[in-house]
Amino acid sequence: MSATHDHYYLPNPSPWPLTASIGLFSMAFGTALTINDLGAGPWILLAGAVIVAFMMMRWFGEVVSESESAAYNAQVDMSFRMGMAWFIFSEVMFFAAFFGALFFERHFSIHWIAADHIQWPGFHAVWPTSGPKGVAFKPMTPWGIAAINTLVLLTSGATVTWAHWGLLKNNRTQLIIGLVLTIMLGCTFLALQAHEYYMAYTHLGLTLKAGVYGATFFMLTGFHGLHVTIGTIMLIVMLIRSIKGHFKPDHHFAFEAVSWYWHFVDVVWLGLFIFVYWL
Amino acid sequence: MASVAATHAEHPVGLKRWLFTTNHKDIGTMYLVFSLLMFFVAGSFAMLIRAELFSPGMQIMKPYFFNQLITMHGLVMIFGAIMPGFVGFANWLIPMMIGAPDMALPRLNNWSFWILPFAFTLMLSSFFMPGGAPATGWTMYAPLSIQAGVGMDCVIFAIHMLGISSVLGAINIIVTILNMRAPGMTLMKMPMFVWTWLITAFLLVAVMPVLAGTVTMVLMDRHFGTHFFSAAGGGDPVLYQHLFWFFGHPEVYIMILPAFGIISQIIPTFSRKPLFGYESMVFATASIAFLSFIVWGHHMFTVGMPAPAEMFFMYSTMLIAVPTGVKVFNWVATMWRGSLSFETPMLFAIGFLVMFTIGGLSGLMLAIVPADFQYHNTYFVVAHFHYVLFAGAAMAMMGGSYYWLPKWTGHMYSETVGKWHFWLTTIFFNLTFFPMHFLGLAGMPRRIPDYALQFTDLNRVSSIGAFGLGLSQLLWVYVVYQTVKGGKKATDRVWEGAEGLEWTLSSPPPYHSFATAPTVK
Numbered sequence: 001m002s003a004t005h006d007h008y009y010l011p012n013p014s015p016w017p018l019t020a021s022i023g024l025f026s027m028a029f030g031t032a033l034t035i036n037d038l039g040a041g042p043w044i045l046l047a048g049a050v051i052v053a054f055m056m057m058r059w060f061g062e063v064v065s066e067s068e069s070a071a072y073n074a075q076v077d078m079s080f081r082m083g084m085a086w087f088i089f090s091e092v093m094f095f096a097a098f099f100g101a102l103f104f105e106r107h108f109s110i111h112w113i114a115a116d117h118i119q120w121p122g123f124h125a126v127w128p129t130s131g132p133k134g135v136a137f138k139p140m141t142p143w144g145i146a147a148i149n150t151l152v153l154l155t156s157g158a159t160v161t162w163a164h165w166g167l168l169k170n171n172r173t174q175l176i177i178g179l180v181l182t183i184m185l186g187c188t189f190l191a192l193q194a195h196e197y198y199m200a201y202t203h204l205g206l207t208l209k210a211g212v213y214g215a216t217f218f219m220l221t222g223f224h225g226l227h228v229t230i231g232t233i234m235l236i237v238m239l240i241r242s243i244k245g246h247f248k249p250d251h252h253f254a255f256e257a258v259s260w261y262w263h264f265v266d267v268v269w270l271g272l273f274i275f276v277y278w279l
Numbered sequence: 280m281a282s283v284a285a286t287h288a289e290h291p292v293g294l295k296r297w298l299f300t301t302n303h304k305d306i307g308t309m310y311l312v313f314s315l316l317m318f319f320v321a322g323s324f325a326m327l328i329r330a331e332l333f334s335p336g337m338q339i340m341k342p343y344f345f346n347q348l349i350t351m352h353g354l355v356m357i358f359g360a361i362m363p364g365f366v367g368f369a370n371w372l373i374p375m376m377i378g379a380p381d382m383a384l385p386r387l388n389n390w391s392f393w394i395l396p397f398a399f400t401l402m403l404s405s406f407f408m409p410g411g412a413p414a415t416g417w418t419m420y421a422p423l424s425i426q427a428g429v430g431m432d433c434v435i436f437a438i439h440m441l442g443i444s445s446v447l448g449a450i451n452i453i454v455t456i457l458n459m460r461a462p463g464m465t466l467m468k469m470p471m472f473v474w475t476w477l478i479t480a481f482l483l484v485a486v487m488p489v490l491a492g493t494v495t496m497v498l499m500d501r502h503f504g505t506h507f508f509s510a511a512g513g514g515d516p517v518l519y520q521h522l523f524w525f526f527g528h529p530e531v532y533i534m535i536l537p538a539f540g541i542i543s544q545i546i547p548t549f550s551r552k553p554l555f556g557y558e559s560m561v562f563a564t565a566s567i568a569f570l571s572f573i574v575w576g577h578h579m580f581t582v583g584m585p586a587p588a589e590m591f592f593m594y595s596t597m598l599i600a601v602p603t604g605v606k607v608f609n610w611v612a613t614m615w616r617g618s619l620s621f622e623t624p625m626l627f628a629i630g631f632l633v634m635f636t637i638g639g640l641s642g643l644m645l646a647i648v649p650a651d652f653q654y655h656n657t658y659f660v661v662a663h664f665h666y667v668l669f670a671g672a673a674m675a676m677m678g679g680s681y682y683w684l685p686k687w688t689g690h691m692y693s694e695t696v697g698k699w700h701f702w703l704t705t706i707f708f709n710l711t712f713f714p715m716h717f718l719g720l721a722g723m724p725r726r727i728p729d730y731a732l733q734f735t736d737l738n739r740v741s742s743i744g745a746f747g748l749g750l751s752q753l754l755w756v757y758v759v760y761q762t763v764k765g766g767k768k769a770t771d772r773v774w775e776g777a778e779g780l781e782w783t784l785s786s787p788p789p790y791h792s793f794a795t796a797p798t799v800k
Binding site: 008010011012013014015016017018020021022024025028029031032035036038059075078079080082083086087089090091093094095096097098100101104105108109110112113119120129130131132133134207208209210211212213214215216218219 | 290291295296298299300301379380381383384385386387389390393394396397398400401404409429432433435436437439440443446449450451453454457458459484485486487488489491492493495496499502503504505506507509510511512513514515517518521522525791
């Protein structure tokens with residue numbers, strides 16, 4: 001035990017965290033100005049995004065080269081694993097806020113509004129609804145694109161696991177084919193969701209402004225779609241690293257972290273399919 | 280060992296040391312200095328508030344600006360002074376207490392800190408935006424926050440940044456505690472401060488993302504036409520309160536559990552006895568954390584909830600008194616028949632014990648639904664939470680700073696100035712906040728810049744107390760500055776009764792705490 005403690009990797013001072021803060025600040029400040037039509041908002045936002053993208057390439061790049069030069073011992077590996085697991089837990093709690101809003105409005109708010117005959121006469125608490133003053137819209141159906149997307153994501157969970165089995169057996173071909181399939185399925189999901197959003201806005205009258213149904217639908221599926229996008233980008237990085245010959249059967253934390261993240265996105269989708277589309 | 284030595288050699292000096300550092304002590308120092316700075320920024324807002332309230336009628340500012348000050352005093356004290364202050368203590372102490380060379384994820388640690396100055400630049404810039412800072416109170420209730428000006432967007436994004444900082448900082452602390460302990464340092468041998476931070480960090484990871492989601496909904500309602508909090512679209516402003524307080528109540532314990540940890544280190548040292556009931560302290564802390572998730576409704580008894588919900592939140596809230604009582608009695612039992620001595624940290628700990636208990640008991644009063652209907656939104660609430668947040672959280676940090684400064688700097692502080700600081704703080708604190716109980720019970724509402732004539736005398740007392748309280752804190756800055764600069768050399772153990780790994784290191788400790796892990800028997 002003490003031997004591993006002796007070699008815990010302590011990184012040298014690094015400029016990337018500060019760069020990340022500058023980028024984050026520019027993005028936040030730029031967005032605040034942009035949504036209020038003030039000054040050079042979009043440019044500050046864009047500069048922030050460029051800084052963040054550059055920072056991520058450099059910071060992750062350093063970590064990758066440290067990892068490939070075997071700087072990390074088992075204890076460092078465990079720190080990364082625990083860190084990723086707790087990060088995913090924080091993401092679960094982020095989605096919980098929006099699921100909580102959905103349940104509260106569906107099971108309490110609209111009933112309380114309907115019970116107020118004086119202020120909101122003629123309103124009936126039937127889900128889905130856009131509220132007493134809301135616009136007319138048609139809700140999403142579960143057994144169309146949403147069901148296909150469920151199959152797409154569940155299949156992608158299987159292909160990423162198959163890729164992992166390939167890595168464990170040191171079968172590079174299986175690893176790379178598995179990752180390519182997973183990325184293709186992720187992109188398919190996103191393309192179908194983009195089509196679904198397009199249909200919602202042009203044919204169903206279902207927009208962000210369509211009362212609580214529209215708000216919860218787009219915020220839940222939108223943040224999920226954002227996570228699928230991030231997950232797909234991470235899978236592409238894993239594919240590039242796999243092609244370059246990174247990872248060993250007993251040393252591939254980054255790959256596992258991405259696959260955990262991918263499964264997390266998958267499970268959130270199941271919650272969405274059941275509570276947003278189906279029930 | 281090789282990598283540790285290499286890191287040591289590449290340790291930059293000057294400004295770069297602080298900007299790029301991956302060292303838990305440097306980062307801890309930056310957190311503490313930043314927290315002290317924000318303490319004075321938010322404190323100056325409080326001084327302006329008390330100046331306005333010195334006399335009835337409008338004195339020195341417009342009501343709208345008064346409300347901006349109320350908002351920013353709360354936000355900056357909570358997110359800028361108290362939370363980063365405790366993270367500073369965690370950074371300095373946890374690796375030393377568990378026998379680790381540093382925090383588990385040092386670069387992330389640097390980022391967690393360096394988000395803060397940028398986030399507060401954004402938050403404080405709201406004062407200079409069209410419409411000024413939000414005048415919503417720190418709770419940012421909808422629909423007020425939906426209608427507020429540009430400053431609200433700055434605060435929303437600042438909260439997003441602070442959320443990233445807190446979650447990453449908390450993950451780092453959890454991973455450090457679970458993965459970096461020296462051989463033999465089992466969980467039930469960890470110092471109480473480490474235990475309280477482990478549980479606090481769990482609370483942070485669980486609730487900060489909920490706040491981020493909630494303010495995102497506010498942002499969407501403000502700019503993108505959603506109806507989360509608007510009845511016209513089927514939404515509900517009460518939903519905002521539920522979401523906010525689902526974060527907000529655990530947040531209260533995020534600000535007090537590390538204080539419990541600090542007090543649990545100080546009292547045994549100056550009683551020269553081990554902490555009484557260590558296991559029960561651990562389980563009480565965990566119970567408080569669990570209960571914090573199911574009591575949020577007590578902040579909104581008067582908003583209109585079904586009676587069964589009010590009953591549930593009343594009884595679950597009153598249950599918290601049980602584990603909290605366990606803690607208070609354990610601290611008293613630790614002192615019982617101990618060889619007590621009363622150096623400055625011990626004075627602050629005893630002050631904490633007495634005044635935090637007053638705040639705890641007024642909290643119990645507020646938990647009672649029919650009584651709360653009377654107290655709600657009055658100065659009684661303001662008195663209550665300043666007894667737990669100032670006399671609780673802030674005074675625990677003051678005590679902690681005197682307790683560990685000799686270890687951190689290698690110099691003893693001036694006991695005379697320290698004791699003056701304690702007594703002036705305690706007297707002026709009570710002068711400021713004790714009258715607020717009476718003002719509240721007599722019906723003076725909070726967050727209003729004017730009041731009826733009969734409240735004048737007690738408000739004058741309160742304002743004089745507040746100015747004294749603010750000025751006394753300059754003594755703290757003075758004594759910290761003096762101790763960092765020089766002073767009597769501190770021994771490694773510093774205090775006769777001090778126990779724990781941090782006291783086995785030199786004063787000041789080496790740059791990397793335990794390059795070789797100690798073995799704990």
